[in-house]
Amino acid sequence: MSNQQKVAIVTGASQGIGAAVVKAYRDRNYRVVATSRSIRQGSDPDIVAVAGDIGDPATAERVVAEALSRFGRIDTLVNSAGIFLAKPFTDYTIEDFSAAISTNVAGVFHISQRVAAEMLKQEAGHIVNITTSLTDQAIAGVPTLLANLTKGGINSATKALAIEYATRGIRVNAVSPGVIKTPMHAPETHEFLAGLHPVKRMGEIRDIVDAILYLESAAFVTGEILHVDGGQSAGH
Template identity: 45%
Template sequence: MSTRRTVAITGASSGIGLGLVKAFLASGFNVIGNARSEVGLAEASAALGNPQGFIGVTGDIATPQTAERIFQAGIEAFGQVDVLINNAGFFLPKPFVEYSPEDIENLLQTNLKGVIYASQVAAAHMIGRKQGRIINITAAIALQPNLAVPAALPVLIKGGLNQFTRALALELSPHNIQVNAVAPGIIETPMHDPATHGFLNGLQPAGRMGQVSEIADAVLYLANAHFTTGVVLPVDGGMSAGKW
């Protein structure tokens, strides 16, 4: 049992997810990190110095069984789970007519089902405790599509998650559960080839990509806020403000 608050983070082994793990550990949270790869989670933990207060749960978040195991592990280790961050997902831009059935299924599995199942388990746990927070990581391009980045299918799914955030916030508000989202612009991570940085920098009015730490700052705010729910917070250098 622990008196510290506990956060569950999906997609925790790299990129924004790993940055969130670092930020929440530094802020005094216990962290349950989920990823598909056991090796990836082990490497992430090692990179963090195998900290106390961190446990990894391997499994595909697109299955309800993984969501159940994440919360079971958190409850067994720390007594409760206070915050869920639905971070797992991937971005696949391409012309709409070129999305294959496999592309569509993969996007639906991770980007949609992974949020649904984890949020169901979280909501049931948090309703019983009369408190909690669910934070979804969506995408600024779902707020303002861009002709230079054809991505109709990710926009469809992430845009739906923005509305899901608002709807679930209303439904869970009587239970003292806040539901919010952070909508990142293009964030500088190892997934982006340095040769593309010039193009990517120009997709935001700020003239640069965002940093993982800037997303973490926004998520930490929502994890600690008491009078903020149903919000989709863009952290995107102005990308979602409109065409420029």
């Protein structure tokens, strides 16, 4: 099998933003390794599904191994998997903390480390992290400490990796969304959530996909935290 066709890995790929990112990269003729806890193999031979907990290092190992054995290379990693728990700070449980650290931090660390090792061999690659604009501007009445703690760390790590790999052919960027209309948010919450943005509407999944695709093609952009948030990060 020819391995000249580019290959993307997408986490959190079974629904919402992740599923749309898989489709977008296939539309660009990438082969894709898609992973999430509940994902199933479909009919497209150029999409390989790997089910597993992204916070588990063994899942990262399997995803990277599948990409290399099936397609022979890894060009892009989109870290789309994430969980969001909005509670008053003192209401968070140990289970909440552990889940957020596992998915949002370990889930980025383990697979990014393994992917970066392969990208260093080919001296080329692109890593994109999905974070949140709440790390720039907290919103009164919307307590989100675990999102700020975990995704804020990923924003900082994005810049650190971009500098570490700046001369090695690997770019590292992040997309920082506002509230996006995904299955995560029940329809009855949409009016309230729209009001959290200066533009007074929620974002669409396509807005995030377009930002990722822009970063994919922007060869001179690295270390960027691209806000796609209806003005949320600018102020309220």
